[in-house]
Structures are given as structure tokens and as C-alpha cells.
Amino acid sequence: MYILLVFIFMLGFFERFAPGAFASDLMVEFKITGATLGSITAVYFVTYTALQIPAGVLADRVGPKKIVSTGAIIAGLGSLIFSLSPTLALISFGRFLVGLGGATVFIGIMKFNTQWFNKKNYGMISGVTLLLGNLGAAISAGPLAVLLSYVTWRNTFLTTGVTAISLGILIYLFVENSPKDAGFNQNMNDSRTEGMKEKWYKELIQVFLNKDIWPIFIASIGTNATFYAFAGLWGIPLLTDSFDLSNKQASLNTTIGLTAYGFFSLVIGWWSDKAGTRKPFVIGSSLISALGWLGLIILPWQPGWSGILLYLMIGLAAAQMVVSFAVVKEVVPSWVAGMALALVNTGVFLAVSLIQPLFGLMIDLSWSGAWMDGARQYSFENYRSGLWLTFAISFAGLIASFFVTETYCGEKEVRDIQKKASSI
Numbered sequence: 001m002y003i004l005l006v007f008i009f010m011l012g013f014f015e016r017f018a019p020g021a022f023a024s025d026l027m028v029e030f031k032i033t034g035a036t037l038g039s040i041t042a043v044y045f046v047t048y049t050a051l052q053i054p055a056g057v058l059a060d061r062v063g064p065k066k067i068v069s070t071g072a073i074i075a076g077l078g079s080l081i082f083s084l085s086p087t088l089a090l091i092s093f094g095r096f097l098v099g100l101g102g103a104t105v106f107i108g109i110m111k112f113n114t115q116w117f118n119k120k121n122y123g124m125i126s127g128v129t130l131l132l133g134n135l136g137a138a139i140s141a142g143p144l145a146v147l148l149s150y151v152t153w154r155n156t157f158l159t160t161g162v163t164a165i166s167l168g169i170l171i172y173l174f175v176e177n178s179p180k181d182a183g184f185n186q187n188m189n190d191s192r193t194e195g196m197k198e199k200w201y202k203e204l205i206q207v208f209l210n211k212d213i214w215p216i217f218i219a220s221i222g223t224n225a226t227f228y229a230f231a232g233l234w235g236i237p238l239l240t241d242s243f244d245l246s247n248k249q250a251s252l253n254t255t256i257g258l259t260a261y262g263f264f265s266l267v268i269g270w271w272s273d274k275a276g277t278r279k280p281f282v283i284g285s286s287l288i289s290a291l292g293w294l295g296l297i298i299l300p301w302q303p304g305w306s307g308i309l310l311y312l313m314i315g316l317a318a319a320q321m322v323v324s325f326a327v328v329k330e331v332v333p334s335w336v337a338g339m340a341l342a343l344v345n346t347g348v349f350l351a352v353s354l355i356q357p358l359f360g361l362m363i364d365l366s367w368s369g370a371w372m373d374g375a376r377q378y379s380f381e382n383y384r385s386g387l388w389l390t391f392a393i394s395f396a397g398l399i400a401s402f403f404v405t406e407t408y409c410g411e412k413e414v415r416d417i418q419k420k421a422s423s424i
């Protein structure tokens with residue numbers, strides 16, 4: 001069941017990033033500018049972000065089986081429309097459906113994990129899930145670029161669509177929401193009785209009012225959203241403009257940061273589960289993130305090993321997200337885990353979409369007025385203003401990390417009872 005779900009998750013990441021690999025083909029074929037192309041691909045992100053919380057509610061109420069299978073089929077149809085479309089309007093509609101269907105997948109699989117895996121392994125399984133998803137994104141960059149010399153982007157998306165629909169059908173046939181649904185006697189991680197059921201919107205309000213969620217929400221933005229925003233847009237131009245590097249040379253730093261992010265996602269989840277604690281990992285990664293951003297501002301670094309080390313620090317710290325998801329799931333009752341995970345994921349997505357333009361605004365505000373080849377010429381000093389912004393956000397995250405509730409990997413109640421007993 002997990003393999004089927006993780007395949008559709010990887011395919012979703014692939015669909016999310018794949019247009020980057022054939023951006024020029026789209027611009028030539030449809031005679032559009034970069035800005036128009038950007039708006040078409042953004043349709044995915046807007047839809048995906050807006051639907052996270054509804055997907056969380058559905059994951060809790062309807063369960064992963066139905067929402068992920070339906071989402072996979074909708075995303076598959078979106079890919080088919082995208083691949084066959086003769087017009088821009090249909091291309092955008094296809095992209096909208098891919099975002100709509102894709103929105104259910106991450107929350108669905110995270111909810112599935114809460115039901116089917118021992119709660120002591122939730123950190124590790126979240127790490128494995130995020131790593132595999134990111135592998136889907138990695139495939140959409142290099143390997144897809146090679147594949148596109150042999151097949152067209154239309155055929156690639158046609159295949160993706162058929163695969164997603166097939167996976168949707170298989171998920172419907174073979175995935176069960178919980179051990180109980182699969183015919184086992186009881187659910188290991190869900191102790192709710194019928195009498196405890198509330199209206200969905202009341203539960204959603206309770207999630208929003210849960211004071212244990214907000215510190216981890218802010219800490220995750222401090223580490224993960226700052227890194228995503230930087231790696232996804234400003235990390236490479238900072239190096240090319242400040243140190244006169246080629247795009248290829250400059251991409252080494254972000255690639256190393258992203259690799260550290262992927263690898264450490266696996267390690268941090270497993271390590272935190274094994275240590276039986278969450279908070280030290282949250283504080284530690286927030287500290288590494290803040291120091292990394294501060295280092296980029298005040299140290300006399302160069303693109304070589306010193307720059308790589310700083311990019312590596314902020315990438316490594318972003319893996320905190322794995323522990324964050326575990327904390328979020330552990331501070332709420334299991335039956336609202338989907339909504340709570342969705343809330344934090346929405347926060348990170350929204351923050352990325354705000355940090356990227358704000359970083360741009362900061363460098364624009366400090367721009368000296370110099371032009372080169374018709375484009376604004378930015379120096380490291382200008383980028384430094386943007387880095388102050390990411391540092392400030394990561395510092396706020398560091399402060400918030402000290403307020404994160406220690407859940408002892410879901411064993412908080414057990415620890416509290418033991419503590420009380422030993423104090424008597």
C-alpha cells in the first residue's frame with residue numbers, strides 16, 4: 001500500500017517541476033513570454049496551496065484511500081489534457097487539474113502513515129516519504145532533460161497521465177485507510193470512539209486554536225521556507241552576480257544544499273525516533289539555519305568550500321521539516337492529524353511564495369542603479385539586504401523553536417505519568 005502511495009507522490013513531484021525541463025519548447029510552440037509561462041506553471045502552486053486544508057479535512061473524514069485515488073485520477077486527467085492541448089487555455093486547465101488532484105496526495109500519504117506505521121517510527125517514515133518525493137523532483141530535472149532528446153514533452157505527459165490514472169485505480173483497489181478497515185481487530189493509533197465525533201469545522205477550528213501547533217509552524221517557516229525560497233530562486237543569481245560565475249558553476253552550491261536537505265531528511269527522522277525526543281532536533285536545526293544565514297551575511301566567504309559549507313548548513317537545517325511534521329501529528333489527536341499537517345504545509349508553501357518576491361524587493365531597494373545588457377546589475381551588497389530578510393525569518397523560527405512542545409515521539413502522556421509518579 002505504501003509503495004503505491006509513494007509512487008503517486010513521486011509522480012506528483014515530477015509533474016510539479018517537469019515544465020522547467022521543457023520551458024523553452026512551450027515558449028516556442030505557444031509563442032509566449034517567460035512571464036506567461038510563469039503564470040501557467042504558477043496555476044499549479046496556487047491550486048495546490050489553496051487546497052491543502054480542504055485536503056486535510058477530507059483525509060481525516062474520508063480517509064486516504066478515496067481522496068488519493070480520486071486525486072491521482074484527476075491529476076492524471078490533467079496531465080492528459082496538458083499533453084494533448086492545442087491551446088494555452090487548455091494547458092492552464094490541465095495544470096489546474098494536476099494541482100487539484102496533487103493536493104490530496106501528500107496529506108493523504110502522511111495521514112496513511114499515521115494509521116499504518118508504529119508511532120515510534122513516524123519521524124523516519126516521514127523522512128523516507130519526503131526523500132522519495134524529492135527524488136521525483138530530481139528526476140524531473142536532469143534525467144527528463146536527457147529523455148526529452150528522444151521523446152516529446154507531450155508524450156512524456158501522456159505517459160505520466162496514463163500512469164497516474166492507473167495508480168489511482170490500483171490505490172482504490174488495494175489501499176485501506178487503517179488496519180481496522182483492512183479487517184484487523186483494532187486500529188493501533190486511533191482511539192476515538194463514535195461519541196467523540198465532532199463536526200469537521202469544529203475540529204478544524206480546534207486545530208487552529210491549538211497553541212502547540214504555532215511554534216512549530218513558525219520554526220518550519222524559519223528553516224524550510226527560507227531555504228526553499230532561496231534554493232528555488234535567489235541562490236544561483238546571488239553567486240553569478242556577486243562572483244561572476246557561470247550558471248553551471250553557481251548551481252553546485254544549491255545542488256549541494258538540496259542534496260544535504262534530502263539526505264538529512266532521512267537521517268533526522270530516524271535519529272529523532274531513536275533518541276525518543278523531538279525538541280533538541282528542532283532547536284538544533286533552527287540554530288544551524290540562523291547561523292548559516294548570518295554567516296552568508298557577515299563572513300568573508302567565497303563560492304568555494306566556505307560558500308558550499310554555508311549553503312550546506314541552510315540545506316541541512318531545512319530537513320527539520322521531517323521532525324516538524326512528526327511534532328504536529330503528535331500534538332493533536334490522531335483523527336485531526338490530516339488537518340494539522342495540512343495547516344503547517346500550507347504555511348510553508350505560502351511563506352515560500354511571499355519570501356521570494358520580498359527578497360527581490362530587498363535587493364531592488366538597495367540597488368545602485370547600475371545596468372548591464374539591459375538588465376539591472378546587482379552586487380553582493382544588494383543580495384546582503386535580501387539575506388537579512390531570510391536571517392530575520394530564521395531567527396524568529398529559532399525563538400519559536402524554544403516554545404515547541406516536547407512530545408517524546410508520541411510518548412508525552414507516558415512521560416508525564418512517569419514524572420508524576422516519581423515525584424510522589
Ligand SMILES: NCCCC[C@H](N)C(=O)NCC(=O)O
Nearest residue numbers: 106224228321345348349352
Ligand atoms: N514550495 C515547496 C514547499 C515545501 C514544503 C514541504 N517541505 C514539503 O515538502 N511538502 C510536501 C508537499 O509536496 O506538499
